[in-house]
Amino acid sequence: MTCAPFLRIVAVLLFSCLGLIGVWAAAVEEPTPQPAKRLAIVMGNSNYQSARLPHLANADNDARRLSESLKRLNFDVLTGTDLSSDGFAQLFQQADAKLATASAVLIFYAGHGVQLQGENFLLPVDTPDAQNLEQLTARAIRLNDVIAKFASRERQTFIFLDACRNNPVGKGASVADGLAQVEVGENTFVAFATQPGNTTVDGAGDNSPFTTALLQNVEIPGLSISDMMIRVRNETETLTLGRQVPWDQSNLREQFYFTEQQVLDPA
Known part of the structure; x- marks a missing residue:
């Protein structure tokens, strides 16, 4: 008779321990939600195979330097240089x-880009020696396709294009220099290294004028993207003696800061 209460106590303790073990096991097995990250896709094409597309000494440098800055700003960075069409x-x-865990997406491209019939194309390094529009665009990347793939109403998308070069197939009714304005998707920001229809220079230094100005401002604490682009525009214009005036189009739904700590810029 004296053992019965003791056995009941032991049984209660045993079931309690088993219950705690079950709860612990369930907590361990349940996957922890991944924190949202800002994703960056940074591309620079310098070494083109076609004789019609001049070598761009700074494009791959631009991609590497910007990748370093964005990593310091806690972006998850994917970098590609000298990309073929398959590489893209x-x-x-x-x-x-x-994309599923991305709170924002940034896309940067430095290299040859053209507009044909009002549509913009990014040119891979394996672009053939084009004699006509069909050959030029056969392996090219449509900018509108890139925007459609990565832009979303639910997250901010930023596209920076240092790609407004001379058109390699010459002038014509459907051919123009530089890049054309785009139809931005919802919550999307697009920045060009110069105004629509104008061309850019690769630059005599280690980076192009536009990327130089971008690198000088992207890591400034507390600077919104709108204020940053004003600085980038003014500095690029100064570096090119007025030849390039960066251009942007925006349909953002809220302000964006590259630095996560939005401290006021003392300047």
Whole structure:
């Protein structure tokens, strides 16, 4: 008779321990939600195979330097240089796998880009020696396709294009220099290295004038993207003696800061 209360106490303690173990096991097995990250896709094409597309000494430097800055700003950065058409596809596939946890997406491209019939194209390094529009765009990347793939109403998308070069197939009714304005998607910001229809220079230094100005301002604490672009525009215009005036189009739904701590800029 004296053992019964003791056995009941032991049984209660045993069931309690088993219950705690079950709760602990469930907590361990349940996957922890991944924190949202800001994703950056940074591309620079310098070494083109076609004789019609001049070598761009700074494009790959621009991509590498900006990648370093964005990593310091806690972006998850994917970097590609001298991308063929297959290289573009592989890089975009890697980025697509990260979109589910991305709170914002930044896309930067330095290299040859053209507008044809009012549509913009980014040129891979394996672009053929084009004699006509069809050959030029056969392996090119449509900018509108990139925007459609990565832009979303639910997150901010930023596209920076240092790609407004001379058109390699010459002038014509449907051919023009530089890049054309785009139809931005919802919550999207697009910045060009110069105004629509104008061309850019690669620059005599380690980086192009536009990327130089971008690098000088992107890490300033507490600077909104709107204020940053004003600085980038003014500094690029100064560096090019007025030849380039960066241009942007925006449909953002709220302000964006590259630095996560939005401290007022003392300047």
